[in-house]
Amino acid sequence: MNFDFSDDQKFLKDQANKFLTERCETTVPRGILEGDAPYDKKLWQAIVEMGWTGVTIPEEYGGLGLGYLELCVIAEELGRSLAPVPFSSSVYLATEALLVAGTDDQKKKYLPKLASGELIGTFALAEGAKVPLPKTIVTKLSGGKISGTKLPVPDGDVADFAIVAAVTDSSGSESSVALSIVDLTGKGVKRASVGTIDPTRSHAAVTFDNADAEALGDSDAGWALTRRVFDRAAVLFSFEQVGGADRCLEMAKDYAMGRYAFGRQIASFQAIKHKLADMYIKNQLGRSNAYYGAWALSTDAPELPIAAAGARISASEAYDYASKELIQTHGGIGFTWEMDCHLFLRRAKLLSLCLGGPRGWKDRLVSALERRNAA
């Protein structure tokens, strides 16, 4: 049994940690929160130069050709540092979709530019405040043209193209969903930034009006492909979540050690000690489930749907708890704009909803367990 990252991977993680500690203090996401820029261009440029955008892209398509475990350790550090960049949209979603479903020509066309940062990609599924399902998606694909509104699209205001899920008929069946690649700078596309709970990660409403759509994968395979891409992304996001949750625990501990009330450190009150112990417990459960997800992703194991759901549910719970209790541990000051606690509260909820919330993943997990038990 070898259920750990290799020394090289740990080294990469250390490098990423050093880099982001230096280049992405909390003033960086705060700058995006308080300013007008959709993301931090300088940081993004530096990340691209480090080659992180091409970690899992094979060398023949201009990437580094490393594995998913490498991407997982980078994800953890990006999550820890709240990096305000379109990394997850471009790498976990658009790149993964192309790797999973792209033709060789499509890979040649897009992957080298995604790796080099010349293009930013994203994935457009949601259509407002409803669960996106084959029976609820309205965006329509017909004769190579796409029409409808996707909202919220992560980095939809800055991405160059999006993988868009649309229906080819109104049957509501899974086979009615098709994926397309759509140029977001092209004709028939309008987009506008939208306000969200976490402005450090930009989102947009994107409206297509007979925009040109390039098919990605078979026209009846869009739903299955979406689930596959989301399973893979779920593992990567779970590392961001675990990274953020651990940072919350560290910040809560630091504050509790330095704050005095009733003549003692608040860290010496059991109510606070047990709270931090619970954070630790949840973070470890999240981390271990994320590791299992990493194993399944990196080996393309048939267990991936179960492993991805487990990682997502567990890491979402950990980050949710850690970010709430981070504020609680701070008392009144934690409730202020100036303290950084709310940056984590925002990001935790964003990440837990971005691929669909834990409720839906729990249901899918149990379905996958039922299928496995029946087999």
Place this chain on the structure above:
Amino acid sequence: MDFNDSPEEAAFRAEVKNWLASNATLRTEGSDDPYAGMSEKELLKLAREWQSKKANARFAQITWPEEFGGRGGTPIQSVIYGQEEAKYAVPRGFFEIGLGMCVPTMMAFASKEQLERYVSPALHGEEIWCQLFSEPSAGSDVAGLKTRCVKDGDDWILNGQKVWTSGAHFSDFGIIVARSDPKARKHKGLTFFFIDMKAPGVEVRPIKQISGASNFNEVYFTDVRIPDSQRLGEVGEGWKVALTTLMHERLAIGGGSGGVDLRELMSLAQSMELEDGPAMANAAVREKIADWYVRAKGLQYTRYRTLTALSKGEIPGPESSIGKVVSAPKLQEIASFGMEIEDMGGILTDPDLAPLDAAMQQSYFWAPGIRIAGGTDEILRNIIAERVLGLPGDIRVDKDKPYDELPSGH
């Protein structure tokens, strides 16, 4: 990352599989527990036979040195053995405390001659050991214990009472910590011994648990004579010895909590019909199953991380400390929810009438004890907070005073 056995591990697993196949009976899915309804005496007889077979094949304590009947094996080998044995119906539950805590404490502090005398019979299931630590007024704070030992020539005279002593009623020996100096500070005045449970003056009275069963006991000592040669560690240094035992206890109980788990809950949910169809299709039921599943798996994969460190010869990280504080409340919640799915019939306790031979009801009455035994939920959180996270210790009002000046309640 991989879950594969190394070539050596694969060879060991094959050896284990082979041996089990010719020495034990496979557990078959859905079949009744072959030991259900057996008396403790009958069960103990079978357990002794099985333990002896295991010991002869050197599978009983794999990590013990060869001279003590082990095979000087790795922790991974123990885990492999455990994984394979779990597929078989074998009697368990009599030797764990002795072999997991008492004998390892002996190994650290007893003489060579004593080890020659005691280790092998314990390993072969011929003699059983128990742990005599807790007292009516000292559990979590076990160093606050009262049981007195007074030196008398070459012997010690022991008077007092222990409580919650699992298995004392079938034990031959026990390890005990007692107060030798009430004037000293409380951790300083303790001395540690092993004793003969059949010695004059030792009286074992079973305690009836909330379930009605009796797994643990009160043990009374009236002028019990203990030869000084049975002292482990120095006079007044008993706490140090006790810490060795407690360390082994944490290792021993870090794993599961016994009782029902996801498997039982899912099989129940598949067979029960609710208002809106099968329980398995009910959204509330599914959400709970998913929550407990990720907790169970989170623990399992945490153990894998620990094992990986061990197999690389590294010291495992502190993450292994989360085991029981997660698994015990989970057990309690699953049992309680399982009964809720059984609805009005969930109150039935007769194995012939309640689903799964009343496993949910049995776990419902077992789980509260697991949250207490071997470190309560609260004490385990304190340990994580202080030893893992480095938060300040509780303010202690008892540290610098002599034991006999400390307040005591009930």
